[in-house]
Amino acid sequence: MFSILFKTGLPALAFALALSAQSPAGGRGPVRSPFLISRPVPEPAAVERGKAAFGPACGFCHGTNATGGEGPDLVRSAVALRDEGGDEIGPVIRGGRPGMPAFPQMTDGQIKDIAAFIRNRQQDAIDRGSYTLKNVNTGDAKRGETYFAANCAACHTGSKDLRGVASKYDEGVLLGKIVYPGGRGPAARPTATVTAGGKTVTGVLEYHDDFEAGIRDSSGEYHGFNLGPGVTLEVKEPLQGHVKLMKTFNDKDLHDVLAYLVSKK
Ligand code: HEC
Ligand code: HEC
Known part of the structure; x- marks a missing residue:
């Protein structure tokens, strides 16, 4: 399907990008399962620290509960849904947005705390069951259908494999799955082929950093490789389509496509 080929020794940038969805450290370390709303x-x-930092700096525009005011609702924002420990929210805080001042002086610790506060607010909304009821399915299904045809239909058919997906998940969770599908089932796990010293091994990629890769083959055996000259690693990331889309989505498209999927329930 989608493959990224690079000779090791070169920076593993393409792969790091492909996995940045799961791992804020740039794809290093164990290949973790997706987070989204299921993260702890x-x-x-x-x-508590995040709440104290959020109130005076952000509450003015985003509401002290982060559910929106002058600025958008952060509890249901796509950026906040993708965030893990501040990796998505941090750059917005440090860089600002149109209508939002930058806070370059915020420390990593403060950003992590604010991310923790927002994550907790998401959980409150989920636990109350209000996450889906308010403001999630606000899109335009017709426009979503057009967007779907242009951006999703190459891999999915709304009337076939995604029919009923909106019955399977609550709408808040589904919104997260559109951004980045969870549950690394067999169809969604990255696989890799390593060629080293005339030997080729293919299987599920379980570990990867700049120096090593670990692959589990179909018999269940784990193979570790030191990456270096003469070693080739080819990674296939089935969710590459989603990783690419993630960089282009805006809230409107996401909500429209959600409305379209909900209409196919
Ligand atoms: C003066 C008002 C204002 C303040 C203060 C402010 N923001 Fe914002 N923020 C906005 C506006 C307006 C937007 C939407 C900008 C846009 O459309 O890109 C936004 C966007 C965001 C987003 C992106 C949401 C998304 O889904 O795209 C995040 C995250 C965010 N703000 C976090 C914060 C945090 C955390 C603070 C405090 C440290 C803060 N903001 C302070 C006005 C503000
Ligand atoms: C390049 C291929 C590709 C593109 C483009 C793509 N997806 Fe996916 N999508 C996948 C793969 C692969 C999976 C994982 C399937 C699995 O786990 O069985 C997936 C899973 C999903 C799931 C989770 C399904 C479930 O039952 O859990 C949803 C929802 C989804 N995609 C929606 C979309 C939407 C909406 C778009 C367009 C905005 C889109 N996808 C674009 C390949 C793609």
Whole structure:
């Protein structure tokens, strides 16, 4: 399907980009399962610190509960849905947005705490069951259908493999799945082929950093490789389509496409 081929020794940038969805450290380390809304709720102390930092700096525009005011609702924002420990929210905070001042002085710790606070607010909304009821399915299904045809239909058919997907998940979760599908089932896991010293091994990619790769073959055996001259690693990322889309989505498209999928329930 989609493959990224690079000789090791070159920076593993393409792969790092492909995995940046899962791993804020740029794809290093164990190939983790996707996070989105299923990632853990942060510890209460961090949530409290985040709340204290959020109120005066951000609450003015985003509401003290982060559900929106002058600025957008952050509890349901696509950026906040994708965030893990501040990796998505941090650049917005440091860089600002049209209508939002930059906060370059915020420390990594403060950003992590604010991310913890927002993550906790998402969980509150989910636990109350209000996450889906308010503001999620607000899109235009007709426009979503056009968007779907242009951006999703190459891999999905709304009337076939995604029919009923809106019955399977609650709408807030589905919104997250459109951005980045969870549950690394067999069809969604990255695989890789390593060629080293005349030997070729193909299987599920379980570990990858700049120096090593680990592959589990179909018999269940784990093969570790030191990457270097003469070693080739070819990665196939089935969710590459989603990783690419992630950089182009805006909230309007996402909500429109959600409305379209919900209309196919
Ligand atoms: C003066 C008002 C204002 C303040 C203060 C402010 N923001 Fe914003 N923020 C906005 C506006 C307006 C937008 C939408 C900008 C756009 O359309 O790109 C936004 C966008 C965002 C987004 C992106 C949301 C998305 O889904 O695209 C995040 C995250 C965010 N703000 C976080 C914060 C945090 C955290 C703080 C405090 C450190 C903060 N903002 C302070 C006005 C503000
Ligand atoms: C390049 C191919 C590709 C493109 C383009 C693509 N997807 Fe996917 N999508 C996948 C793959 C692969 C999976 C994982 C399938 C699996 O796990 O069985 C997936 C999974 C999903 C899921 C989760 C399904 C489930 O049952 O959990 C949803 C929802 C989804 N995609 C929606 C979309 C939407 C909406 C678009 C367009 C905005 C889109 N996809 C574009 C390949 C693609």
